[in-house]
Amino acid sequence: MPRFVRYLAPLVAFLALAGLLYKGLSLDPRKVPSPLIDKPAPAFSLTRLKQPEATLGSTDLKGKVTLFNVWATWCVACRSEHPVLMQLAESGKVSIYGLNYKDNRADAKRWLLRYGDPYLANAFDGDGRVGIDWGVYGTPETFIVDQQGIIRHKHIGPLTQEAVRDEILPLIEKLEASSG
Amino acid sequence: MKFLRIVLVSLGLAWAGAGLAGMEEFDFTGTVDEDQFKELIAEIRCLVCQNQSLSDSDAELAHDLRQEVYDLMQQGQDNTQIIDFMVTRYGDFVLYSPPVKPSTYLLWYGPFVLLAIGILFLIKTVRQRSRQTEDGFSEQEQARLKAILGDEADGDNKA
Numbered sequence: 492m493p494r495f496v497r498y499l500a501p502l503v504a505f506l507a508l509a510g511l512l513y514k515g516l517s518l519d520p521r522k523v524p525s526p527l528i529d530k531p532a533p534a535f536s537l538t539r540l541k542q543p544e545a546t547l548g549s550t551d552l553k554g555k556v557t558l559f560n561v562w563a564t565w566c567v568a569c570r571s572e573h574p575v576l577m578q579l580a581e582s583g584k585v586s587i588y589g590l591n592y593k594d595n596r597a598d599a600k601r602w603l604l605r606y607g608d609p610y611l612a613n614a615f616d617g618d619g620r621v622g623i624d625w626g627v628y629g630t631p632e633t634f635i636v637d638q639q640g641i642i643r644h645k646h647i648g649p650l651t652q653e654a655v656r657d658e659i660l661p662l663i664e665k666l667e668a669s670s671g
Numbered sequence: 672m673k674f675l676r677i678v679l680v681s682l683g684l685a686w687a688g689a690g691l692a693g694m695e696e697f698d699f700t701g702t703v704d705e706d707q708f709k710e711l712i713a714e715i716r717c718l719v720c721q722n723q724s725l726s727d728s729d730a731e732l733a734h735d736l737r738q739e740v741y742d743l744m745q746q747g748q749d750n751t752q753i754i755d756f757m758v759t760r761y762g763d764f765v766l767y768s769p770p771v772k773p774s775t776y777l778l779w780y781g782p783f784v785l786l787a788i789g790i791l792f793l794i795k796t797v798r799q800r801s802r803q804t805e806d807g808f809s810e811q812e813q814a815r816l817k818a819i820l821g822d823e824a825d826g827d828n829k830a
Contacts, residue, residue, distance in 0.1 A: 523718060526762040593731070619735050626760040628718035628732055 525626055525645040532559070532636050533624040540591050540599055540613035547588065547614040553640040556666045557586045558633060558659070560610070560650075561622060563594040564602045566630040572649035573606050579655060580609035585663050589613035592622045592630055635659065637666045697737075703744045711740055711750060715757055716765050724767065 527533070536548035552559060560576060562569040580587050589610040591599045596615060603610075616622055625634070635644040644662055646654060699705040709726060715736070717728035725733050725740070736757075743753045757765045769775050802809055808816060 520721060523762055523764045526759060623739060623760060
């Protein structure tokens with residue numbers, strides 16, 4: 492038995508290390524877990540992109556499950572996620588609000604005319620202060636906020652069909668079911 | 672020679688540029704202490720280019736966060752409050768030295784555990800060696816040796 496252990500121990504140690512490193516290969520260091528998950532959405536109140544006289548704030552995100560998408564016209568990856576958002580909006584499965592982050596009002600409005608507007612409304616965050624409060628560091632970012640205004644999920648990087656099918660929609664269904 | 676000169680000058684310029692990030696338009700004549708500011712932005716990681724601190728990075732977000740740190744200092748917030756501000760938004764990962772708490776115990780104490788295991792192993796090996804007799808065989812081995820040699824001696828006698 493001791494001899495058996497003696498030969499096996501290095502093998503076990505090697506396999507453990509190899510397993511750890513293998514796991515590390517599939518982790519993306521750019522995806523930093525948000526400390527905001529399961530916390531109330533940071534309070535804000537900004538002017539709306541299309542109606543500068545009206546405001547959109549964190550209170551508008553309450554009462555229903557919402558998808559809060561941070562985007563900008565200078566963000567290349569936002570362009571690739573746009574059709575996915577359009578499709579999601581057409582499905583009517585969730586209310587989509589946007590945070591137009593460090594952008595130019597005219598450019599943003601033109602972009603929505605050109606590629607379509609999946610948002611119920613956009614908050615215009617010209618100087619990016621609200622973005623900082625939400626811990627935004629790489630657009631596009633997408634948050635799911637529940638009926639109580641608690642952040643339940645953060646997706647960093649462009650939304651894909653797969654992410655919507657496997658993460659976003661199941662979570663939205665779960666959240667909607669839990670409130671009854 | 673002309674080529675070499677161009678290369679050297681561009682290298683020099685690149686070097687000079689590298690030192691410039693971080694110190695843009697801030698005014699330190701007021702209440703904000705420049706050394707404290709520099710210390711803070713060197714401790715906070717820029718999440719866009721993760722191997723750079725706020726003071727090294729030229730990313731858009733780093734500009735904004737330097738401004739944020741400056742503004743918070745101007746409002747009279749101390750280092751802990753400002754670090755707290757960053758951590759509640761971006762998580763512990765923004766800090767170059769992560770706090771000691773249950774989820775980081777492995778990170779902080781893991782190396783010492785490994786060191787302890789190594790020392791135990793070393794002590795065990797040294798003890799085992801010292802148990803060996805002068806001719807390089809342990810008592811166990813000597814007994815085995817005797818048995819083998821004894822067998823052979825018997826065999827020889829028979830033949």
